[in-house]
Amino acid sequence: MNAFDLTGKTILITGASSGLGRQTAITASEFGARVVITGRDADRLGQTYQSLKGEGHLQFLADLTVQSDIDELVASLPVLNGVVHSTGISDLAPARFITSETIAKTFRISFDASVLLTAALLGKKKLVKNTCSIVFISSISTRYPFVGGAMYISAKAALEAYARVLALELAPRGIRVNCVAPAFVRTPMLDETAANYSQEAVNMIEARQILGLGDPEDVANSIIYYLADASKWVSGTSLVLGGG
Numbered sequence: 419m420n421a422f423d424l425t426g427k428t429i430l431i432t433g434a435s436s437g438l439g440r441q442t443a444i445t446a447s448e449f450g451a452r453v454v455i456t457g458r459d460a461d462r463l464g465q466t467y468q469s470l471k472g473e474g475h476l477q478f479l480a481d482l483t484v485q486s487d488i489d490e491l492v493a494s495l496p497v498l499n500g501v502v503h504s505t506g507i508s509d510l511a512p513a514r515f516i517t518s519e520t521i522a523k524t525f526r527i528s529f530d531a532s533v534l535l536t537a538a539l540l541g542k543k544k545l546v547k548n549t550c551s552i553v554f555i556s557s558i559s560t561r562y563p564f565v566g567g568a569m570y571i572s573a574k575a576a577l578e579a580y581a582r583v584l585a586l587e588l589a590p591r592g593i594r595v596n597c598v599a600p601a602f603v604r605t606p607m608l609d610e611t612a613a614n615y616s617q618e619a620v621n622m623i624e625a626r627q628i629l630g631l632g633d634p635e636d637v638a639n640s641i642i643y644y645l646a647d648a649s650k651w652v653s654g655t656s657l658v659l660g661g662g
């Protein structure tokens with residue numbers, strides 16, 4: 419018996435059209451899961467779909483900042499043994515330039531979307547008792563902040579606090595809730611950060627990661643642990659994937 423095997427499990431992955439969500443979907447399918455992937459960009463979501471191993475997978479377009487999209491998505495879903503929340507944007511601004519719009523924009527996708535999707539999944543009883551595992555992607559920056567990241571990091575800190583409460587509330591149903599908190603990983607988000615912010619700042623942060631930049635597989639493999647029965651006694655945690 420392989421405690422990391424996902425055969426027979428159906429896993430929803432948000433943000434699956436790119437980066438960590440895409441790789442998690444591919445890796446989960448390689449471990450035997452049936453995956454349900456969602457994102458906004460049809461072409462890129464389709465590319466992920468084409469890369470999945472096995473059969474029976476599903477894909478749905480949805481903007482998770484729009485409540486009607488969340489409701490339609492949840493109504494279309496089968497019951498789930500796992501959920502991975504991998505949406506996010508890298509929207510950085512020094513503290514003096516933060517406005518109510520900046521706060522709303524970042525929180526809407528980095529916090530509200532995951533919280534509201536979870537509420538809808540619970541409301542519609544889509545999470546299977548005693549086997550379901552929920553994983554949120556936080557960031558190591560909640561422990562090691564970087565200049566300009568006030569809103570991004572605050573939203574991730576809020577998400578981690580929310581996840582701990584959720585773990586407490588769902589434990590009686592045998593539903594587990596955990597976070598992974600990666601350092602810098604090679605994804606389109608990192609390219610965007612370098613382009614919009616500064617390549618020098620990214621280089622400096624990379625130099626602090628003694629094992630270098632992460633690859634999406636490094637994060638996906640840790641998420642597989644949380645989705646699998648290997649972690650059936652683990653809830654309310656946040657795993658730092660810091661590249662040392």
Ligand SMILES: NC(=O)c1ccc[n+]([C@@H]2O[C@H](COP(=O)([O-])OP(=O)(O)OC[C@H]3O[C@@H](n4cnc5c(N)ncnc54)[C@H](OP(=O)(O)O)[C@@H]3O)[C@@H](O)[C@H]2O)c1
Nearest residue numbers: 433435436437438457458459481482505506602603605607
């Ligand atoms: N890369 C890193 O170094 C790193 C480090 C720590 C934490 N993280 C976190 O890991 C998560 C994934 O990051 P990534 O690097 O994979 O980023 P990415 O490649 O930019 O992917 C972001 C994903 O979020 C989706 N998304 C954005 N806005 C959305 C919306 N309104 N509705 C639905 N989906 C939406 C995108 O979908 P569309 O493109 O289809 O719109 C895309 O699939 C994020 O939460 C990020 O903060 C990343």
